[in-house]
Amino acid sequence: xxxxxxxxxxxxxxxxxxxxxxxxxxxxxxxxxxxxxxxxxxxxxxxxxxxxxxxxxxxxxxxxxxxxxxxxxxxxxxxxxxxxxxxxxxxxxxxxxxxxxxxxxxxxxxxxxxxxxxxxxxxxxxxxxxxxxxxxxxxxxxxxxxxxxxxxxxxxxxxxxxxxxxxxxxxxxxxxxxxxxxxxxxxxxxxxxxxxxxxxxxxxxxxxxxxxxxxxxxxxxxxxxxxxxxxxxxxxxxxxxxxxxxxxxxxxxxxxxxxxxxxxxxxxxxxxxxxxxxxxxxxxxxxxxxxxxxxxxxxxxxxxxxxxxxxxxxxxxxxxxxxxxxxxxxxx
Amino acid sequence: xxxxxxxxxxxxxxxxxxxxxxxxxxxxxxxxxxxxxxxxxxxxxxxxxxxxxxxxxxxxxxxxxxxxxxxxxxxxxxxxxxxxxxxxxxxxxxxxxxxxxxxxxxxxxxxxxxxxxxxxxxxxxxxxxxxxxxxxxxxxxxxxxxxxxxxxxxxxxxxxxxxxxxxxxxxxxxxxxxxxxxxxxxxxxxxxxxxxxxxxxxxxxxxxxxxxxxxxxxxxxxxxxxxxxxxxxxxxxxxxxxxxxxxxxxxxxxxxxxxxxxxxxxxxxxxxxxxxxxxxxxxxxxxxxxxxxxxxxxxxxxxxxxxxxxxxxxxxxxxxxxxxxxxxxxxx
Numbered sequence: 001x002x003x004x005x006x007x008x009x010x011x012x013x014x015x016x017x018x019x020x021x022x023x024x025x026x027x028x029x030x031x032x033x034x035x036x037x038x039x040x041x042x043x044x045x046x047x048x049x050x051x052x053x054x055x056x057x058x059x060x061x062x063x064x065x066x067x068x069x070x071x072x073x074x075x076x077x078x079x080x081x082x083x084x085x086x087x088x089x090x091x092x093x094x095x096x097x098x099x100x101x102x103x104x105x106x107x108x109x110x111x112x113x114x115x116x117x118x119x120x121x122x123x124x125x126x127x128x129x130x131x132x133x134x135x136x137x138x139x140x141x142x143x144x145x146x147x148x149x150x151x152x153x154x155x156x157x158x159x160x161x162x163x164x165x166x167x168x169x170x171x172x173x174x175x176x177x178x179x180x181x182x183x184x185x186x187x188x189x190x191x192x193x194x195x196x197x198x199x200x201x202x203x204x205x206x207x208x209x210x211x212x213x214x215x216x217x218x219x220x221x222x223x224x225x226x227x228x229x230x231x232x233x234x235x236x237x238x239x240x241x242x243x244x245x246x247x248x249x250x251x252x253x254x255x256x257x258x259x260x261x262x263x264x265x266x267x268x269x270x271x272x273x274x275x276x277x278x279x280x281x282x283x284x285x286x287x288x289x290x291x292x293x294x295x296x297x298x299x300x301x302x303x304x305x306x307x308x309x310x311x312x313x314x315x316x317x318x319x320x321x322x323x324x325x326x327x328x329x330x331x332x
Numbered sequence: 333x334x335x336x337x338x339x340x341x342x343x344x345x346x347x348x349x350x351x352x353x354x355x356x357x358x359x360x361x362x363x364x365x366x367x368x369x370x371x372x373x374x375x376x377x378x379x380x381x382x383x384x385x386x387x388x389x390x391x392x393x394x395x396x397x398x399x400x401x402x403x404x405x406x407x408x409x410x411x412x413x414x415x416x417x418x419x420x421x422x423x424x425x426x427x428x429x430x431x432x433x434x435x436x437x438x439x440x441x442x443x444x445x446x447x448x449x450x451x452x453x454x455x456x457x458x459x460x461x462x463x464x465x466x467x468x469x470x471x472x473x474x475x476x477x478x479x480x481x482x483x484x485x486x487x488x489x490x491x492x493x494x495x496x497x498x499x500x501x502x503x504x505x506x507x508x509x510x511x512x513x514x515x516x517x518x519x520x521x522x523x524x525x526x527x528x529x530x531x532x533x534x535x536x537x538x539x540x541x542x543x544x545x546x547x548x549x550x551x552x553x554x555x556x557x558x559x560x561x562x563x564x565x566x567x568x569x570x571x572x573x574x575x576x577x578x579x580x581x582x583x584x585x586x587x588x589x590x591x592x593x594x595x596x597x598x599x600x601x602x603x604x605x606x607x608x609x610x611x612x613x614x615x616x617x618x619x620x621x622x623x624x625x626x627x628x629x630x631x632x633x634x635x636x637x638x639x640x641x642x643x644x645x646x647x648x649x650x651x652x653x654x655x656x657x658x659x660x661x662x663x664x
Contacts, residue, residue: 129578130574131574131578131581143511143512145518145519146519177563179475179559179562179563182399186477186559187477187478187559210566210570211563211564211566211567211569211570212567212569212570212573213570214567214570214571214574215570215571215574215575215577215578216570216573216574216577227511227518227519228560228563230511231509231511231543231560231563231567232543232563232564232567234511234542234544234546235544235546235563235564235568237543238542238543238544238545238546238547238548239546239547239568239572239575241544241547241548242462242463242546242547243547243571243572243575243607245463245547245548246461246463246547246603246607247579247603249463250600250602250603250606251596251599251600251603253599253602254598254599256595256598257595257596257598257599259592259595260591260593260594260595260596260597260599261592261596262592263588263589263591263592263595264583264589264592264593264596266588267582267583267584267585267592267593268582270585271578271579271582271583274578275575275578
């Protein structure tokens with residue numbers, strides 16, 4: 001049995017969607033057991049089936065807009081997020097899924113789960129939808145400031161194993177997000193990383209990729225430092241949000257327009273759905289001693305279920321040990 | 333009379349749209365004269381009215397995909413772009429408008445127009461549409477690598493004067509594009525720039541702005557270094573392009589969907605129009621001895637006309653001298 005810790009109290013619609021997502025996961029996936037960390041009374045309101053589900057009472061919640069995530073974790077050791085994270089460190093669970101505040105989860109994972117010895121820097125890698133109907137890994141979207149080129153190679157290894165094991169891509173293609181497509185573009189960091197990737201037999205490097213191809217990238221993994229990729233990821237989010245508003249403003253103009261919009265309602269919903277995190281799953285935090293998956297804060301039950309499914313798949317395919325092997329055998 | 337040099341051969345649809353845009357500009361704006369630089373035979377195919385328009389024969393064109401823009405300019409001194417740029421340096425013209433390759437235009441402007449003495453770094457500042465129906469200045473989108481915080485202050489002054497004179501905003505609000513909205517976020521550069529902006533009475537600084545608000549920003553000017561803003565700008569472009577494709581894929585599904593799409597056709601066109609560069613105009617290159625405006629490579633005649641209108645407005649409102657005054661009186 002794969003044991004999954006669920007932070008039931010983190011997220012915009014917690015604990016309802018988290019609990020319903022867990023129940024759905026139990027129904028759909030045979031080889032998992034779930035422990036829900038949170039307020040038992042609240043959880044029970046939505047718990048329709050207790051099969052393979054345990055509840056552990058927590059005390060306190062890490063807020064979504066936490067300004068000082070490290071302090072929040074340190075001073076809330078009994079919170080649902082902290083208890084769930086600690087249960088992975090102690091091996092009570094194999095993985096944790098949380099849709100709580102990203103920075104708190106990253107900080108908490110560092111403190112309570114711990115960094116994998118062989119990996120020098122953690123990273124967070126969301127999946128974004130693309131024009132082809134599949135998804136692209138963005139790495140590192142966590143906003144880490146300053147990184148050495150060699151550490152980005154380790155992160156690339158992790159993404160490669162992840163893409164192979166979880167996304168079923170045999171030879172994942174890796175692209176460097178950069179301001180120009182020609183070799184030699186970008187900052188000192190980009191040029192150094194390019195050289196390391198180019199020379200590395202373990203990495204299927206296709207070169208620079210410009211962000212104007214970001215939703216139609218010719219690669220499976222798009223990599224940059226934490227600052228740049230965080231800017232890019234949030235720009236995608238902001239552009240999608242802004243364009244959605246502008247589209248709505250325009251579509252509902254005039255009588256004919258309103259009818260057209262009504263007839264298109266189903267398709268517009270599908271459009272929105274393709275961009276939603278629901279079917280894509282969560283973002284894995286790379287480089288920890290355990291499996292930590294961040295589901296979107298706005299996750300509904302299906303989205304949260306998908307993140308649980310993803311976490312189970314990561315455990316089942318033994319991603320962490322495979323990453324360890326590739327990093328430790330790295331003689332480059 | 334305001335004298336405008338037009339690079340008639342640069343752009344995806346040159347010279348047709350450039351020439352038609354120039355003719356439109358002459359019709360709409362009374363106080364301008366235009367010199368078209370390009371192949372006279374080609375230009376005459378589209379020139380329906382010669383009033384206040386002169387043609388100067390050029391030799392050679394700077395390609396849109398030029399890999400080495402500095403070399404391209406240096407070895408094509410008789411090209412339409414080079415001749416048009418030089419005419420601004422020699423004061424034959426007050427401004428130049430080109431939809432040729434961005435990096436070649438920036439490099440060419442450096443070499444042939446020259447940098448304004450008091451400004452240490454040039455920058456390129458496109459306007460992007462926003463949810464409110466106005467536009468936001470992105471600065472610096474040119475991909476410059478490495479910049480000192482003090483130089484960003486000068487660029488901010490330029491953007492301020494531009495926003496006041498050209499966009500008619502009395503007290504332009506300035507935001508720093510950053511990975512978090514709280515003070516202290518980001519790289520060393522971001523923190524230093526924040527402090528300088530904060531302490532500067534000439535800058536109406538509202539603090540950090542996250543890219544997830546990029547199309548609905550609470551400011552008129554969004555600033556960052558050239559690498560970061562270039563990534564952000566191209567990510568907006570890539571996301572818009574990608575979402576457009578996904579929207580189209582989804583909208584035309586099914587019979588009802590197709591009818592809805594037909595009825596929405598006019599509104600979808602308006603939507604596309606709002607995002608197009610057409611009504612927004614070009615991107616000014618800040619920090620030169622003359623007025624250089626880059627129109628989008630894909631500009632049609634109306635878009636190109638708007639860039640000419642913008643260039644005329646920049647000259648008419650004496651932006652360059654006003655910037656000089658504010659920079660030179662800066663005692664901070």
